[in-house]
Amino acid sequence: MRQTPVENLTEAEATEELTRLADELAAHDLHYHREDAPVISDADYDALKQRNSAVEARFPALVRDNSPSQRVGAAASEQFSAVEHGTPMLSLDNAFSDDEAREFDARVRRFLGLGDEAVAYTAEPKIDGLSASLRYEKGVLVRGATRGDGRVGEDVTENLRTLSEIPHRLKGSGWPDIIEVRGEVYLGHEDFAALNRSAAEAGQKLYANPRNAAAGSLRQIDPKITAQRPLRFFAYAWGLTSAPFAQGQAQALRALADWGFVTNPQTQSVVGAEGLLAAYSDFEGLRPKLKFDIDGVVYKVDRLDWQQRLGFVSRSPRWAVARKFPAQQARTVLEAIDLQVGRTGAVTPVGRLRPVTVGGVVVTNATLHNGDEIERKDLRIGDTVIVQRAGDVIPQIVGVVLEERSGNSLPYIFPSVCPCALATPLVRETTVSGAETVVRRCSGEMTCPFQRTEHLIHFVSRRAFDIEGLGEKQLQSLFEDGLVREPADIFLLEERDKTLLKKLKDREGMGETSARNLFEAINARRIISLERLIFSLGVRHVGEQTGRTLAKGYGTWDAFWTSVQAMASGDESAAAEMNAMDQIGPTVIETLTRYFAESHNRAAVERLVAQLTVLEAEKPKTDTAFAGKTIVFTGSLEKMTRDEAKAQAESLGAKVASSVSKKTDLVVAGPGAGSKLKTATDLGIQVMTEDEWLALVRD
Ligand SMILES: [Zn+2]
CATH class of the missing domain: 1.10.287.610 (Helix hairpin bin)
Incomplete structure (x- = not known):
């Protein structure tokens, strides 16, 4: 522009x-x-x-x-409570050239009236992560926050506590009673790549770079998820302190290290403008060798009394500046766009590039994220594009060099079918709430070669067919040998084994006994409940609960099968019938319709069901005293477990709720019942003891 x-x-x-x-x-x-x-x-x-x-x-x-x-940045999100920093978290001015770095030194000397006297600085690698502030009181970590807008951040204490490089208690001595230690939370290159690999396999959104991955990992509602991410922390500054603890920046960094923090070992102490420039070129050379991203160098006046005198201009200190590396970019040609299919069927477009060197690395591929991204950038095959590695491990295409575009090029049209041999349609993924996402997914499900193993693993899992002795490893090897390609094959194994040249028992790690045991375990599952069967098919958004609801709603496999086939052929009354079931909404109906509209899926399901006896589901009773009633169990039950009580109530056609409201019809209270019992009494709801309940139920 x-x-x-x-x-x-x-x-x-x-x-x-x-x-x-x-x-x-x-x-x-x-x-x-x-x-x-x-x-x-x-x-x-x-x-x-x-x-x-x-x-x-x-x-x-x-x-x-x-x-x-x-x-500085955006205001804190409402997901976390707000924390006001003891002193604001700074934003640094940027310098982009040698001249601007020299000017920084000149400004500092002018301001302090130093004449020709040289100034000592620290030059620290600028880690590309997200900054955090840790408040310690009497050496104990009491709060951790993100930067937020610099003044107010988000309280992520529990998440920060999961980082092994953040001490819960300061070591050594000499720390002020109150201190806010500041630093950068980041992810190393390898950990970042591993995180994105598993996100890709799970069909989730990829992080654009380690910095976003670190931020996304830290800002999880559930600290347990943060704990699984290998986040690291470099300490490099401080905010509020109840007492001074150093005279210079370098000395302060040593103190932080003594107290148990990791400080960046590459930090240099330099003198004068020439020192600043030398440090910059050192770091530029170091950058490709580091195991984490740096996007520049931070220069700070070392003497803290001088920092004090220099003070601030608006929100930035006069005593520090960030010298940023230029983005590493190059021009090349986008030769092709390939689709990669993950284990869950999510499709990711990958740009094949004419090989080009960017920042010392030969680049041949770039992630294109998704179809919307290609459209937004209007990328066309044959275009000259600008490729960038700016703190990003996966190179990105920044944009197209339009002047070089040939007159007859056409916009890229995202394929409508999966690259798998079945050529099943790609569909846009929807979330549970029904919203469309940018992810496209192959609808071949259990018949798509890219997704088959994932479906098989789900099929034999504990809550599905639960076949003992058929774990992920065995399944994988049976799959690779072509013995099990789809669920029906599992039930044909024994029969086929009789005609196999190399029998199952002769396979590595499997003797005669274990082969026989496996066949027995498989045969034991030929009789299966309808709810398990529905859940085992691995249709998106059809979990155990939905499987149960559908099983109860239809009663028999034949009824279910007839109905989903009718839905798949566009019968709206069949869809309406399903929609009338409790907790079944448009998302489930849509995914089921799509699943059974795919002829490969229908055929595979028919082959499977031919091997099985599917039990009828018990329909909810409508002729008992409890049918349609809402019951709450509270206090400790002595004659039955909670699960038993729930199953019993449900078998009588009642609904079991966990909290008491006006809609509750009955509360069964055991010893120790507290607030729920009180609410029930206040609302005038019928209350009975466990014994009274059991007496009624047994009638
Ligand atoms: Zn496919």
Whole structure:
């Protein structure tokens, strides 16, 4: 896009542009900070910010109250409670060239009136993660927060506690009674790659870079998930302290290390502008060898009394600056777009590139994320594209060089079928609430070669067919040998074994006995309940509970089968019948319809059911005193377990709820019943003891 040079802008144009930039930057801040998923590169973002500053510098009267130059990041999300930092978390000014680094040194000396005296600095690698503030009181970690908008962050104490590099208690001595230790939470390259690999396999959204992955991992509602992510932490600064503990930045870093923090071993102490430049080129050379991302160098005046005197301009300190590396980019040709199918059927487009060196690494592929992304960037096969590795392990395509596009190129059309031999249609994934996502998925399910093993593993799992002796490993090897390609094959194993040249018992790790045991375990499952069978098919959004509901609703396999086939052929009354069932909504109906509309799936299910005896489901009773009633069990039950009580009530056609409300019809209270019993009494709901309940039920 061509921009009017700032010096040619009229006041009206400047006003308009500042409004546009503020909106645009606010939107990007939200993507970056709150959703952990930026939609533009850092370099593009910085360019927008610089443009904003340049326009503001020429028209100071037009600076908006909520100008992007006054803000750091986005306000804290409501998922976490807000924490006000003892002292604000800083945002650093950027320097992009040697000249700007020299100017930083000159500014510092001018401000302090040092004349020719050289200034000592620390030069620290700028870790590309997310900053966090840890508050210690009497050496004990009491709170941990994200940066948020710099003043107020999010309380992620429990999540931060799961990081092994964050001490719960400070070591050594000399720490102030109260101190906010600050640093960067980050992920190493290998851990990042592993995380994205498993996300891809699970059909989940990939993280764009280690920084977003670190942010996404830290900002989990459930700290247990954070604990599984190999997050690391470098300490490099502090906020509020109840007492001074060092005289210089380098000395302070040593103190942090003594107290049990990891500090960056690459940090240098340098002198004067030439020292700053030398450190920068050292780090630039070091960058490809590090096991984590750095996106520049942070220069800080070492003496803390000088830092004090230098103070701040708006939100940035005068005594520090971030010297950013330029994004590593190169031009090449997008030669093809291939589709990769994950184990769950999620399809990811991958750009095949004419090999090109970017930042010392030869790049041949780039992730294109999803079809929407290709459309948004209008990527076409044969286009000259700009490839970037800016702190990203997986190279990205930044955009197309339009001047180089040939006149006859056509927009890319995302394939409508899976690259698997079945050529089954690709469908957009929906969430449980029914919203469409950007992920496309092969609808071949258990018959798609890419998804078969995943489906088989689900099929034999404990809550599905629960076949003893048929674990993931055996299944994988039977699959690779072509013995088990779909669920029906499992039940044909014994029969086929009789004609096999190399019998199952002669296979590695499987003797005569275990082969016989396996056949027995398989045969024991030829009789199966309807709810298990439905759940075992592995239809998306059809879990155990839904399987149970459907089984109760239809009663027999034949009724279910007739109905889903009718649905698949567009019979709306069949869909309406299913929709009338408790807790069955449009998402389940849609996925079931799609699943059974696929002829490969129907055939595979028919082959399977031919091997089975499917038990009838017990229909809910409608002729008992409890039919349709809502019952709550509370207190400790002495003659039966909670599960038993629940099953018993349900078998009589009642619903079992966990809390008492106006809709409750009956409360069965054992000893120790507390607030639920009180609520029931207050609401005038019938209450009985366990014995009274049992006496009634046995009638
Ligand atoms: Zn497929």
